[in-house]
Amino acid sequence: DKLKNKGVDVSKLWDPSKVWVAEDHFVPSAEKVSAENIVKLSNFTKNYGIEKHFKYGMGQYGICHTLSHEEAMVMPGDVYVGGDSHTNTTGALGAFACGLGHTDIAYVLLNGQIWFKVPETDYFKLNGKLPDHVMAKDLILKIIGDIGTDGGNYRTMQFGGSGIDEMSVESRLTLCNMTTEAGAKNGIVEADQKVVDYLSSRGEVQQMLKCSKVMMMHNMQMFTSMKHLRWNLL
Structure with missing residues (x-):
């Protein structure tokens, strides 16, 4: 109105x-x-x-932050925005996912576009494998404890390395979800076969996945000025 x-x-x-x-x-x-x-x-x-x-x-x-991936609403390479700060969660699928305020959401609904300042990227290379008694929640809390609750202010927190390769998609979702608590613009994990299998099990999305591969390659170029940070999981 x-x-x-x-x-x-x-x-x-x-x-x-x-x-x-x-x-x-x-x-x-x-x-x-x-x-x-x-x-x-x-x-x-x-x-x-x-x-x-x-x-x-x-x-x-x-909850919207589980429906987005459980219902395969978002594909790798998508630009996905929502009206809640934890929209970052879905970056675990290889999408640029972030929360926006009400005014910006209204603009997107009417116009299908929005202005972004491209965030600089901090790349968190995680080596090894988490012990059985340690969860992704413990890991992201440790990272936030190290960099501070403002350590990711308007930055992309990208996670990679052998530690990420070992993680389930659900664990990656937990990492990206809590990038909000570090002030990050978004969290992201590059999509791999685990993501493809995860989404494929949730509907007839094969054609969308094929189309999204081109978009994924294009959109990953957004993440520039990467600062490499390393955590050994063991």
Whole structure:
């Protein structure tokens, strides 16, 4: 309504097929305003032709940061933005994934584009294999403890090395999720066969994966001025 009152054409979205929404964080609603917002969200998806609406209690429910990969909504090489700071999570698939504020999200919905200052990259080369009693959460907390909660401010935190090769996709997702706590613009892991297998097991996405390989090669060129940092896992 605010955009409409300012004369902005909000009659249609840029591409409803590239938009999906999830009812999370505020369900089940504990207060009236949250319940009203869920109704507004439902009306929004209907009015703008958004078919991918994950409704609470309808057998398709989940937090957006898990649905993005569990439902194969994001492919390697994609530029993926969401209205939550932990959108960084999905960078584990080899996508440029980051959170945006409400105004920027509205702009993307209407125009399909957004301005970014290309972040410089810190490359974390992880060598070895995590012991059985140590998890990816422990590792990223150690890294943040070393570089500080502002150590990644508007930077890309890219993870690689033999330690990453050994990790499951789920563990990589944990690493990228918490780059937000270091102030990073995004976290990313270069896609490999594990990612392809992970996504392929979640739907008929083979054609999308083939197309995304070209995009992945192009988008990985974004990460410049790399500063190499090394952690030995054993």
